[in-house]
Amino acid sequence: MSLETVRWAVNLPLPGLSLREHRRIVTALPDLGYRDVWTGEGGGLDAFTPLAAAAAWQPRLGLGTGVVPVLTRGPGVLAQTAVALADLAGADGVGGEGRVMLGIGTSVPTHVSALNGVPFDRPVARLRDTLRFLTRALRGEPVDTEYETFAVRGFQIPATGVKVVLGALRPRMVRLALEEGDGFVTNLLTAADLSRVLAEAGPVQEGKEVVAKVFVCPTRDLAYARRAGRAFLGWILNQPPYRAFHDWLGRGDVLARSRELFDAGDRRAAGLALPDDLVDALWLSGPAPELRERIAEFAREGVTSVLIYVAPTPELLSGRDSLASVLSELRPAPRTSLT
Template identity: 60%
Template sequence: MSGGVPPAGAVRWGVTLPLAGLGLHRHREIVEALPSLGYGDVWTGEGGGYDGLTALTAALAWSPGLRAGTGVLPAQTRGPGVLAQTAASMAELGQGEVLLGIGSSVPAHVTALNGRPHGRPYAHVRDLLRFLRRAFDGEHVVETYETFSIDFELRRRPPVRPKVIVGALRPGMLKLAFTEGDGAITNVLAAHEVPRIVEAAGPPAGGQELVVKIFVTPTDDTVYARAAGRAFLGWILNQPPYRAFHDWLGRGDALAASRAAWDAGDRRGAAEALPDSVVDELWVHGSPEECRAHIARYLHPGVTAVELHITPTPELDAAPGALPEVLAALRVPQDQAGPRRS
């Protein structure tokens, strides 16, 4: 495939911005090259680093036609009307589809970083989802929801209606995402666990998305890669939503030592206590070719898009110009990806 827009029914490929080891001000050249590398989507997350919107706006200005997605924005940290306006503005700028991913996030991002309460996360996501879909349909929304009240109407409707997807881990959020939204984005799971997500989500409607975000450290240095994985996984797996998620997946016993260290205030110990087997399942690493083979195992027919979050490596630090070649090597060719679920 020579361009970033896949044929009908094919999985879409995207990358998380900013890319590893590359300042945002240096992204234009590689963003413009993404479609030629087979990537039609750009994504952002939002935690303690970059915000979840600036990089996407820059990418759409540099390369209109890319599909932009947030994976995800915390539902509690921005006003509902501002979120609707932002997604509509981005859709107009890029003249394409925007996937506005919203989620409950974690207390560390909502309360510690933003001073907002993290209470009633499911209700807040549900209410925001319902509002956004009505607003994008062109409705003047005057409503009192359980978690907020609003009087809002988009004055300029975008050329392509944004989709609203939900950051979802367990059955409750997955059902919400597929019964009331445009689909879901999920992450921090092993490839063999994707079918369980698909089953919990239930049958999709036309045009709904299931996006899988995969963390990838493309390096032959196993010690480095596992250390990078532990540094992140030791934190995320001990956040309450992810503890519940991995209990549901049946990984609670394997994480018991890490949880005990975390609960005792030993964050380094929580990371070090993670078994290699857990790190290797949840954190893709190896040569680009080995990573591609691992990524291919995530391509269940229910998956519509893959978001690759590329982390820094010694090789990319030494030769950042090799990043386009690495990205091209990580993407699984369509003829090896298998059929998609329609």
Template identity: 50%
Template sequence: MTVPLDGIPLAEHAAIYAALDRAGFTDVWSSEVNGADAFTPLALAAAWQPRLRLGTAITPVFTRGPGLLAMSAAALADAAPGRFALGIGASSPVVVGNWNAVPFEEPFRRTRDVLRFLRAALAGETVDEEYDTFAVRRFTLDRKPAVPPPVLLAALRPGMLRLAGAEADGVILNWLAATDVPRALAEVGERRPGFEVVARIFVCPTEDAVHARALGRRLITSYLTVAAYAEFHRWLGREEVLGPMWRAWAAGDRRGAGAAVPDDVVDALVLHGSPEHCREQVRRYADAGVDVPVLALLPTPELAAGGAAALGDLITRLGGGGSR
């Protein structure tokens, strides 16, 4: 499950983490956009639920210096030995440039360089290296983690997918349909032992299809109009079906852009239906090669009306009732 859950204070997530564990969820994965940072929700989970595995999906490679990123990862690996995976990625010009005042330059090379630095630093090596996009002078972790965390790479298109396959411990996929997974993994190439495929999957567990599709269209027009995601979906072959949305968005017609997204595209990218039906749809990702399907829970009318009791029931049904 993606954490933290929207609308619930972090201080109240102890009950959420306990419910996820009881329901059969094995992992909690954070993100880092403009809400909570990637590490704090996982640090709480490490303390509150010692069985849950923890992961970041993702921590941007631009918004922390290399040394600080290594220290944050090492600290969480120290707090949860063998239970933490560090997911990194380029993020976007909005997050990096507009919100963090860092130039978003050469994202592929920066990501590659940070990946190489982290692999060395988290293994306890002294890093004294001139990379293409930055230099590090004699950095050594004072608290080397007993179990260095695996480093996974968020990837969309062929170059980053190949980098993940060649140098990372896994790949993190996002904003794709189950039917898109084989194409992405073909670029990753032969998977080494222990290499993991993680995918974030948007789930709106309601049988109110009008609500789910309206929310899905808002998300799709927010995300898939960003250049990296637009090029990703062009590469996946959606130029014809998403072209009208892109053209309307470029013309400043936000309402028209949403209306131009076909139902079948929404249904493929934002799963909806009963919790049990959503679980069946998530299995399609696993069948296609995803090792760790990470649900991103979206708001529903039932959750809005039912409060904590409805959320607890939903977590149980999504998790299969405790099949951990």
């Protein structure tokens, strides 16, 4: 892949805007050089409503979820929602292949249990079973099967071109995503970490998706950026999947003090204990034009999409910086300006 062939994507919702105010920016995204919009799901908005709105506002955009938890929706509801989104986006059948990507994942106990009252029970097995169900169901095959973690009886929906990708960090999950699914979404890693993940996974077959999510804080106020980065990273890096991931990356010792403080109930101190260089590597900050080259490092061999999450900044929230201009400046490849 290269800057010319990688798909550039933006994560919704965008900073400083209510969902109903997204239309002007979403409509302009293709002219700013972005081909897709993605959502996640934890706190805040659900994953599918912003994508349905985007499909109605701008039919030129691809749509993706990165990711929705498999434990908070039944497998049939996930499939039905994907079919509805594909229909709305005009992505039904073979002609719409890849127009909609349904990203699913285990999520973390806080989002599954604390927010939804659902036990965080056998998440990896549930993810594997959901992947196997969805890949059959979204091809239009009838499903009447007992899986290890659930059973589906008498289910069939129309065939769609929806791809199913996994939220994946370590090699075992990445290999499952590439062998049985349509690819994977990964995040909270450096460009060098991404190379290691891809090397462990082996060659990526043609047609498989590799989506790298990059967190950026485009501000000239670097003290603000670090505070915001620590607040986010001090929580997320201490969730079980990310602890295991960064242990695998060899950062267990570096993160030991943060983990100790987090486990003692002091989330703020856990963020403050993170080394500056790690915060700066996982939470890219600086003026938007200066971030372009760092974002471009993620467009490496095997990567099909780079997904940019834009954090709120004082400039964006005050209106001193135009969100459209910032998005244009962040995208590494040639682009046109919003008029």
